Each structure stands twice: as C-alpha cells, then as structure tokens.
Amino acid sequence: MTQRTVLRITGDDRAGFLQGLVTNDIDSLSEGLVYTALLTPQGKLIVDFFLQQDGDAILLDVAADHAAALFQRLSMYKLRSKVEIAETGLVVSRGVGPAPEGALPDPRHPAMGWRLIGETDLSEDVDWDALRVAHVIPELGIEMSTDSFPLEVGLDRLSGVDFRKGCYVGQEVTARMKHKTELRKGLTQVQIEGAAPVGTPITAGEKPAGTLFTQSGDKALAYLRFDRAKGPMQAGDATVTWTP
Numbered sequence: 001m002t003q004r005t006v007l008r009i010t011g012d013d014r015a016g017f018l019q020g021l022v023t024n025d026i027d028s029l030s031e032g033l034v035y036t037a038l039l040t041p042q043g044k045l046i047v048d049f050f051l052q053q054d055g056d057a058i059l060l061d062v063a064a065d066h067a068a069a070l071f072q073r074l075s076m077y078k079l080r081s082k083v084e085i086a087e088t089g090l091v092v093s094r095g096v097g098p099a100p101e102g103a104l105p106d107p108r109h110p111a112m113g114w115r116l117i118g119e120t121d122l123s124e125d126v127d128w129d130a131l132r133v134a135h136v137i138p139e140l141g142i143e144m145s146t147d148s149f150p151l152e153v154g155l156d157r158l159s160g161v162d163f164r165k166g167c168y169v170g171q172e173v174t175a176r177m178k179h180k181t182e183l184r185k186g187l188t189q190v191q192i193e194g195a196a197p198v199g200t201p202i203t204a205g206e207k208p209a210g211t212l213f214t215q216s217g218d219k220a221l222a223y224l225r226f227d228r229a230k231g232p233m234q235a236g237d238a239t240v241t242w243t244p
Contacts, residue, residue, distance in 0.1 A: 004092035005067035006117055007060040009074075011083040014058055018051070021077060021169055023150060025162040029053040033104045033115060035160045037150055038073065043173025045148040046073060048140055048160065052104065052117060059117055061092050063140050090117050095124035096131075108158040109135045133216040136189050142198060143187055143213045143221055151177050152186040152223075185210070185225045192220040194238035202235045204228045212240065 009018070019026040024036035029051060037048040047070050049062040062070055067087070074085055093103075096113030100122055106112035111131055116122060131137070138144045138153045151174065155161050163178060177183070192215055202210040202222060210224035212235040222240060229242040 003064040004061055005064045006088045006090040006092060007062065007067065007071065007074075008054070008086050008088050009058045009060060009083060010056065010086075011081070013081040013083050017078065017081045017083045018058065019165070020167065021074075022051075023155065023161045023168060023170070023174065024051075024159075025165040026051070026058075028162075029058065033107050035107045035155075035158060037155060037160055038070065039150065039168075039170030039174070040146075041169055043149060043170040043177070045140075045144055045146060045150055045153070046070070048144065048155070050107075050115065054117075059088075059090070061115070061117060066140060091119065091121045092117055093120075093122040094126070094128075095122070096126055097124055108137055108160070111135050112137065127216070129214050130216040133189065133214055133219050133221055136187060136221060138187055138221070139214070143223065149177060150174060152183060154187055184227060185223065187213075187221060187223050188242060190220050190222045190224070191218060191241045191243070192235070192238050193218070194236075196236035196238040200235045200238075202229075202233050202240055204230060204233045209233050212236075212238070 015026050022036040022038055024034050028034050034051040036051060038046045040046060047066045049060055052059045093116040099114040100116055103114040103116040106115050136154060144153050150161055195215060196212055198213050200212045201208060202212055207228055209228040210222050213221040224242055233240045
C-alpha cells in the first residue's frame with residue numbers, strides 16, 4: 001500500500017489559500033473528505049491528495065513520495081497569506097469493511113471504502129490494485145504522472161474537479177478541455193490475455209496506441225489513443241483489447 005504523509009494547514013487564510021490553488025471546492029469540506037489536485041499553470045498534474053476538516057485546521061493526506069515537493073510548492077504560493085503548513089506524524093488507515101469511529105468515505109468511489117487519519121494504523125488487508133482496476137482509479141506514480149492532464153486520467157469522474165468554483169491554478173486549460181474539446185486519449189480499462197510489466201508500450205499494428213499499467217486478473221488499466229485502439233493490440237507478450 002502506498003505510504004502517506006499528513007500535513008496540517010492552519011491560519012486564518014487556510015481555506016481561501018487552498019481554494020485558489022486546487023481543482024475542487026474547499027467549501028465541500030463540511031460534507032466530508034475532498035479529493036483534489038494541484039496543477040501547473042499549463043493544466044498538468046503536480047500531485048493529487050485528500051483534504052479533511054479538523055477543527056480550526058485542514059489536514060492534507062498525500063502520497064509520502066510527493067509530500068516534500070507539495071510542501072515546497074504550497075510554501076511558494078503562500079506569500080503573505082496567514083497560513084502555516086506543518087508535517088504531522090499522523091497515520092492514514094484504509095479499509096472496505098465496517099468503518100471505525102472517525103473514518104470518512106473515500107469520495108472517489110464507494111468501492112474504495114473508508115479513510116481514517118489517526119495515531120495508529122488500522123488498515124485492512126485489501127487488494128487495492130484489483131479495486132483500482134475494476135473502477136478505473138489511477139494512482140500517482142503509476143497511471144498518473146506530471147505529464148497527465150486531470151481529465152485524461154478521470155479526476156472529474158472521481159469527484160476531483162469542480163467546474164463551478166472560481167479560478168485556480170490550471171483552471172482555464174481544464175475548463176477548455178471539458179467544454180470545448182473531445183478527449184482523444186485517456187485512462188481506461190482493457191481486457192488482457194497474458195501479462196506485461198507496468199509501462200509496457202501498447203501497439204496497434206505497428207503504430208503506438210498507448211501504455212499498459214496495473215493488471216488484475218484478465219483486466220488492466222491502460223492509457224490509450226482512442227483513435228488507434230481498434231481490435232486486439234499488443235503489449236509485450238500480452239494481447240490487449242479495449243471495448244468502449
């Protein structure tokens with residue numbers, strides 16, 4: 001399971017500070033966890049994370065490998081805002097069974113169960129990759145990278161983007177992709193016969209058609225060029241088929 005780091009954001013300007021940066025609406029914190037992302041001005045993904053209200057603070061739950069870079073980026077944007085950002089020693093637990101006290105539903109999909117920030121790890125033993133493949137849920141560092149556009153990896157479908165809130169970094173590009181263009185490539189589920197390493201190129205005939213990622217049983221996640229993803233395709237020794 002991906003290791004997580006929890007940051008605590010405090011100060012009078014904490015909500016407004018985040019509202020002007022991230023893809024989702026911070027006002028939704030009163031309803032539970034908020035799944036969101038920070039983008040570049042060009043609309044590409046920097047990092048995705050969860051936000052949670054905690055009294056007079058906001059807790060930020062992010063993949064540990066990306067916590068230092070996110071801390072640095074948030075500190076750069078802080079300027080004169082009345083905001084303090086600090087790393088905590090808190091632990092993120094996850095599960096799909098009965099939720100312990102204080103746990104909140106994962107907003108991306110009901111199948112992803114609950115998340116809990118606390119002092120000890122109460123995580124259940126769950127095949128998270130199987131759930132991610134079944135419901136087309138990308139993970140940063142695997143299906144998502146700093147070259148990803150949020151809509152191409154489905155962050156809008158996973159309740160990670162709010163198109164009615166005000167401006168945020170990368171908002172213009174994201175809105176334009178939503179309203180003025182048809183996605184020609186993106187993350188999707190495919191059928192797979194055989195197996196191939198994560199990152200294996202997918203070809204249709206002799207043409208590049210995408211990249212293979214996480215596999216579970218006879219299904220996998222793949223980033224495809226939709227115009228070329230016709231019929232059986234090859235990913236190393238595996239055969240990949242996409243059914244829209």
